[in-house]
Amino acid sequence: MSVACMVVVLLAMVSAVDGEDAFVGVNIGTAMSDMPHPTQVVALLKSQHIRHVRLYDSDTAMLLALANTGIQVAISVPNEQLLGIGQSNSTAANWVSQNVVAHYPATNITAICVGSEVLTTLPNTASILVNALKFIQSALIASNLNAHIKVSTPISSSIILDSFPPSQAFFNHSLNPVLVPMLKFLQSTGSYLMLNVYPYYDYMQSNGVIPLDYALFEPLPANKEAVDSNTLLHYTNVFDATVDAAYFAMADLNFTNIPIIVTESGWPSKGDSANEPDATLENANTYNSNLIKHVLNKTGTPKHPGIAVSTYIYELYNEDLKPGPVSEKNWGLFDENGKPIYVLHLIGSGSMLANDTTNQTYCTAREGADEKMLQAALDWACGAGKVDCSPLLQGQPCYEPDSVAAHATYAFDTYYHKMAKAPGTCDFNGVAEITTTNPSHGTCTFPGSGGTNGTFVANASAPSMNSTSSVSSAINSGKDSYSILIIGAMIWSVVFL
Known part of the structure; x- marks a missing residue:
């Protein structure tokens, strides 16, 4: 594979979250037939100066490997464990004891993702989601860790209806019995809304309404920008429009001070040639390069200019065991051997995440x-x-x-x-x-x-x-x-x- 040149630069800007620096991190999935050993994963993270990761579980070996690296780690309560934790305070306390207290502070755990897209993937479990959040938070308070570790739950942007123009967006009203107490919890604990944003799917499902360049963050002439007729704000990409739609949807429920962190965003580098023609190396490279530049440029969104939205790229590795279409297996920056699938092209200053293992900078x-x-x-x-x-x-x-x-x-x-x-x-x-x-x-x-x-x-x-x-x-x-x-x-x- 021919590898082009790239620089991805992290991190030098102000975030809305507790005054911390905004960042670009990576998700680490494990649906691989030859998953690298945790020490190999951490070696790759360190070599690429990746300082923020999100795990889909709380694997002990991975948490031990991440110890004393300074890498900030978001761990997860898997969906299959959610029911038990949401029904029992003691089960939540045991989970925090085994997966957080046993590793912190050597492993720099900064967030707990309670489930993943529960409202859309496990609607029957949604009713106990807020309890799970509260029980995990109570366990952190009991261990004096609540000031150091945020608790939230990633949601799919698909629950935002009428998302353009963003000013008209609102959450699916049928979910309000869960969303309102969830947002109250996030507000009261100083946490953030975790949002999964996938312009690739928005583009694919738009039947040509969304231009490819608009999905990829590519520059648009002024007459091609999307304008919110209510606010007169101009939108040049799907990502910003989606994030602002989430802000307006929260405002529709009278929540206006909860920051957003994007827990998943990316673009597949390979897809079925007939049904997924835009899942290509070039488009994946373009999207992720532009996304990283956008986050780190202090651009913010039209509704909140200058306030960058920290984002985890989906994902570190290609996952060949993922079910579904070809694209599902090809979201990674690296293959199982740590070889870059493509090399991002970005210029900037500061610390650097460069998926260029040749390190030719x-x-x-x-x-x-x-x-x-x-x-x-x-x-x-x-x-x-x-x-x-x-x-x-x-x-x-x-x-x-x-x-x-x-x-x-x-x-x-x-x-x-x-x-x-x-x-x-x-x-x-x-x-x-x-x-x-x-x-x-x-x-x-x-x-x-x-x-x-x-x-x-x-x-x-x-x-x-x-x-x-x-x-x-x-x-x-x-x-x-x-x-x-x-x-x-x-x-x-x-x-x-």
């Missing part, structure tokens, strides 16, 4: 960065940063294109790899960003293109760039290498001797 000048700041950063990299900038001299392989941004990219990337890609070494006062797109061109080969890291790690994060250098200026004005060496020697004698 690069540091480039940020698009649109101020040229004076770029020049200052380039000066620092070629001076105090000890980067060999001789390939940027006139007549050398990386002189062209002769621009500050292009030269800065070479210098930034060289420094980034000299520092073994340590956190903070691709920032340069905010004018640099990480990418997996190889910036090498022609005979100009960048350090990271060989797939190896540098070993110069004597200062993991870039220090202040206050020291000055005329090295890059000399490069850009075409002076010879002898002049560069003399200038460099002068700088180092002043700065370090």
Whole structure:
């Protein structure tokens, strides 16, 4: 399989949930004929800097493997255990004792998902759902863990009726006897509504009414945006419209201060060629890349701009044992061997979730960065940063294109790899960003293109760039290498001797 380049960046924004950072996490399903050992799963999570996961159970081996990693874990009460817990406070207390108290705080459990889409998949059990939530919460209170662990239940967006325009949305009224006390519980405990959002299914079931680009977060011309005639808010994607529909549906029941977290969203990478033509690698890559960018860009939704909705991608692995159509088995970012199904394409800054096991990342000048700041950063990299900038001299392989941004990219990337890609070494006062797109061109080969890291790690994060250098200026004005060496020697004698 040919693997394209990508960067997925986590996490640097403000969330509506307790002031915590918004995040992109992953769901970990286990319906696989060759499920990796929990230690292998955790190794993959750590290598990809995945800091948030959701489990569909509370598997002891997985919780032990996640211990002391700092990874934030949402565990689940499986639907088949819901009846017992919802009917017995002591059963709920035992469950919390065995699956939470026994592992916390070594395993950083932050949420409990009580069932999954109970209202639509187990309607006969829905009546005891709120009891189950309350009994689990009571057990957490008894263990003094209620301030650390949220309790909620994932619901399907399909229970939202008349979802467009979002301002007219409401929950299926037949579910109100459960929904109203459930929302009261979430409000009183400071928890959040867990919502599963699947634009893929909305698109598939729309019979052509929903454009593919609208489902995939692709840019739309203004005249193609969907407009809510009541609020005049413009919607450019299904995801935002669905989340806002949930906000309006809660408001319809007089709940206006419950934040939303999306517990499942994604796009299948393979489907039946006849019935699922849009379940493709390209569309899955596009959707998840755009979703992650959307969450991390502080975009928010039209109703709540600037308030990002933390989201768990469905899912980490393809699950070959899932019943149903071909697409059901192909939602994963990785196969059972930890090989990426496709490599997301995203550029940004911060911590990184990159489903690129080759770890070939690069540091480039940020698009649109101020040229004076770029020049200052380039000066620092070629001076105090000890980067060999001789390939940027006139007549050398990386002189062209002769621009500050292009030269800065070479210098930034060289420094980034000299520092073994340590956190903070691709920032340069905010004018640099990480990418997996190889910036090498022609005979100009960048350090990271060989797939190896540098070993110069004597200062993991870039220090202040206050020291000055005329090295890059000399490069850009075409002076010879002898002049560069003399200038460099002068700088180092002043700065370090």
